[in-house]
Structures are given as structure tokens and as C-alpha cells.
Amino acid sequence: MSEPLVSFRNVSKAYGAVRALDGASFSIDAGEVVALVGDNGAGKSTLVKVMAGTIIPDTAEIVFEGRPVRIHHPNDATALGIATVYQDLALCNNLDVVANLFLGQEENQGSVLDEVEMERETRDLLAELAIHPRSLRVPIGSLSGGQRQSVAIARSLLGKPRMVILDEPTAALGLAQKQQVLDLIKRLQARGLAVVLISHNLAEVFEVCDRVEVLRLGRNVASYPCDEKHRDDVVAAITGARMISAAASS
């Protein structure tokens, strides 16, 4: 069996007396979509922050493509090719699609913006991902939530990452828009990216993921291949009912 793209082992993080992560682990392959699920306080967001480099764990063994690495700063994660799309998207509603896609990394020549180049790259990237805003030059605030989410995800691809972390990408979306984002996740997978999906919505988890990892109280409690037949097991693992049923059946 080949090495995973990245693996995190024995990740622990305590906030005072609260152990947010207690020896958790996570690994993902290129081209794999893995859902990270768990109840509130299970440690999902802490684990994501460790992956993104925004917090430094107390303990962690991180192996990226077979070599041990450290992620102590968001720049470390970026350098490894780990991109994160946070729930709040970090878009400027007053600026257009092109400006938002390149926000903070604008193409320029001697600090004069190169709008032609940025618009060309935007058009190519969005076409590749089948994202079709009504115009590249409308303020992003006038687009639908699904399209804004899509633009935020597209932006994370500009740095040519190997792995993308999506934090609740569909939480605030309507049904049709959710589907847009799920389709986009499938296209990311088709491009060979590893996708980590944080979600509360098991229906969409089962639709797009290859594997689902369940966290509970800072530990991994279960891992299932994505198949509707494991749905009840996943729910049980999230709520902590699994131990009881497992004990009962044995």
C-alpha cells in the first residue's frame, strides 16, 4: 500500500483543562475526499486549525509525502500545498469576481494591477471548474451564496495546492446551491486533490466522500468507507451510542 499524501498522528491540544484533541489522527490520499464529522466540541475545528497551521498542537507527528514536517504557521501549510477555505469565506462583497479571486495576491507589474492577466486566469480557472457567474465584473456580493462559496474555493486553488480543507462549505446554502458546491468538490477530486470536508450534513457527506472519519471528545472513534449502509453507524459514533450498541451485540 502506498504512503498517504499526508498523515497526522497522535495530535493533542489542550486549552487549559480542556483537551480539545487527545491523540487524534488523520490521513488522506491524493484524489481522496474525506469527511471529518463529529458533534460540537468533538475537536473538528481544532484539528483543522492544526492542519492549516493557525494553532500549534501540543503533540503531533505530521508526515507529508513520506517525510516528517512541522506546521507551525499558516505559511508552513501553504508551502506544503495545504489550502483552507474557512466558513466566513473572506471575500470582499464590494469587489468583483476577478478582484476577489486574486485578493491579496494580485497580478501586478511594478505594483500596477494587471487586470487583463487576472481576468484571463479567472476565466480559465472558473471555466475549468464549471463555475459560471453572470459576469466576472459584478460585485461578488450580488452573486448567490453557492457561487460565492465556489469562488472562495477556486481562490484556494490559485496556489496550486495538493490538499484543500473545506470548513462547512454548504452550511448557509439552499438546496440547488449546495449541489453546485458538491459538484465542485467532485471536480476537485477529479483534479487529483485531496479534499477534507468538514460537515454536519451526513446526506452530502455520503454523496461526495470516499471515507468518513468520526471524532468524539478529541479522539478518533470510527472510520467508515462512505456507504449509505454505514449511515446509522456513523450517527451512533457521532453521538457516542456506538459503544453501547457494540457492547450489546457482542
Place this chain on the structure above:
Amino acid sequence: MTDVQTKTPPTSAPPQADRPEDPTVRSLLRHFVRSESATGIGFVQVVVGLALIWTIFAVLNPNFLSPTNLTNLSLQIVAVAAIGIGVVLVLLLGEIDLSIGSVSGLGATAMAALNVKLGVPPLLAIALALLGGAVIGLVQGTIVAAFGVPSFIVTLGGLIGWQGLQLFIFDFTGAMNVTNPLILGLTGTFLAPWVGWLLLLGGLAIRAALVMRVRARRARAGLVNVRPLVEAVRFGILAIIPAAVIVMFVQDRGIPVAVLIVVALLMLMDFVARRTLFGRRIYAVGGDAQAAARVGMNVRRITVYVFMLSGTFAALGGVLSASRLQSVTQGAGSGGILLDAIAAVVIGGTSLFGGRGSVWSALLGALVIGSISNGMDLLALASPVKLMITGAVLITAVIFDASVRRRQAR
């Protein structure tokens, strides 16, 4: 107002709505009326309002539209327009600078004291006054950025404090008459017609070359270009307006240097705001400071730079006022100039809530405010009446703006 427009959740477009961009003359006109983009303002609204004001005053007093009066009007507004440039940048950032009036007065005072009392050469005196404005902006911007104190409070303190410093200087100097020909020449020099025509032709030639280059690049990249007809209309508007202004100036004393200076600064800062990394960061911070910080922009540094620019332009406005009034008194910079500059920029279409507006709104708004004031002077209206009418016009402009934007948000 504008936040309604930016924050209202949009009705969802059909997910696959793949409408090719096809800018037409109609969409260009629409762009002028209610621009969707952050850098655009509803120019037509302001121009229609201005035309209305001019018509009313022209009917009441035919002298209003005489070349002499219009030249006077343009000299009356250069100070407010110059200060307004800084105000636009601060408002785009989503902040406010209430110290601009005091800083303009202090700038004028410093320049006059240096030149009149200490014999410092005029250009150096002006440069030091502008530098002083920048330093004041540096202090205020740093307090806003480093301590997170609302700019409203910091610059309110500045409004009071810098006025105090100005009065302190006057304790030593007393009122000063500015006599240096170079300083007076800033607003008292008029150039021959050919200078204006040469600058216009040169400017249009450069613009045409740039437009052709961008069109060629876009075509090579396979991007849609605006139709040539639309480009021609746009170019025509950009040629006709300055040409008409030059024709008007020429019938009076000539092309005022002060107007050239302010227009050059407007063009420069418009370029900075719309076409450079720094400008894009200002719009981004004003649109969503958290998002800007999240993508790695240094929000604090941008804030400090913008306040420095605001202070510099305020001091420049003070210098221009001193040049036109040929004296600096204790009252310089107090009174109406602060609110005139902020009101002008808002009337000109820049949002008070950050992230939306254009540098040109400083000029358009200054024209509106200046026209009202000038016209009422011609009609010899009493001061109380003038104040009430100016206030009413400001509120009307803002209501109009708000209602247009709300309609646009739907």
C-alpha cells in the same frame, strides 16, 4: 444605504446562467447612472443635479454662467476638492477624518509663518506644510491602527488639538498677509489657451494609446472587448468636457494653474485607487477588513498610509486657500471647510460606509457645494438662508443616493 446594497443576500441566479458579457452603449450609459462596480459612482445623478442647480441660478441671475463667474467658481472650489481627495481615500477605507479642517488651517499657518515670518523659500515652506500634514496623518493613523480607537474619536481629538496648535502659533505671529508671488501664483496664475489645448491633446493621445494597448492585450487573451462604438462614446465624453471647460476659461483670464494642479492630483489618485495594489487594498479593507486581513493584507499599514495622504491633502487645501485669500487668519480652517469637504465627497457619490466610491467624487461634489454657495452669493442671500439651503441640498443628495442604491440592491 450602501450597506443595504452590499449585505442584502442576493436572489439566486440560475446556477448555469452563462450569459456572455456584451457591453453595449446602453450598458455603458447604465454604468454611468448606477454603476455596479465599487470604483464607479453614479456620475449621471451628480451631473443631473449639478445641471439643475446651474439652471436655477442661471435663471435667477444670468451672470452665474458667465466665464468670469465660472472661473471664480473653479478657484473657489480647488481647496475643498484637494481636501476631498484625502476624504475619499479615508471613506473608501471605511474610516473618517474629522481633523482635515484643522489640519488645513494649521498647514496654511505653518506655511505662512515659515515664509512670511522666517523667510523660508516659498516652495520649501509649502513642502514643509505638506510634510506636517503627512506627519499629523501618521500620528492619527497609527493611533487608529495600533490601538483600535475609532477614527471618529481620534480625529475629533485632532480637530480640537491641531486648532489649538494653530492658535498657539498665532500668539507669536498674529494674522499674516501672504505676499510671496509664487504662493499667490498658485491660484493667481492663468496660462495661455495653447497650454490647455496641448495638455488636453497630449492626455487624449496617451489615453487612446493605452486603450488600444489594453484592447489588443484583451483580444490576444481571448477576452471580450467593449464595442468600439462604446469606446468612442466614452472617449468623446472625456474629450468634450475638458474642451468645453478650456473654451470657458479662455474667454476669461485663461487656464488657472490651481485647477491644473488639482485635476492632475485627481487623475493621479484615481489611478492609484483603481489601478494599483495599494488602491485595491484600500477598497478591500473598506469592503471587509477581516477578509482583507485573512488574505494577508497589512490592514494597519494601509490605514496609516491613507491617514497620511488625508493629512497631506488637507494641508494642500490649506495652502491653496491661503494663496487665494492672500492671508492666513486665526480662523483659517475652522468653520465650514471640514463639513464642506466631507459633504462634497458624499454628494459626489462616495459611500460613508467604505469600499465604494471614486476619487472624482471629490471634484463633482465640490462643484455642487461650490455652485450653491457661489450662486447664493450672487443672489446676495443672507447667511442663515445659505446655511439652511446648503443643508437641505446635502440631505436631498444623500436621500436620492440612498433610494437609488436601494432600488439597485433589489
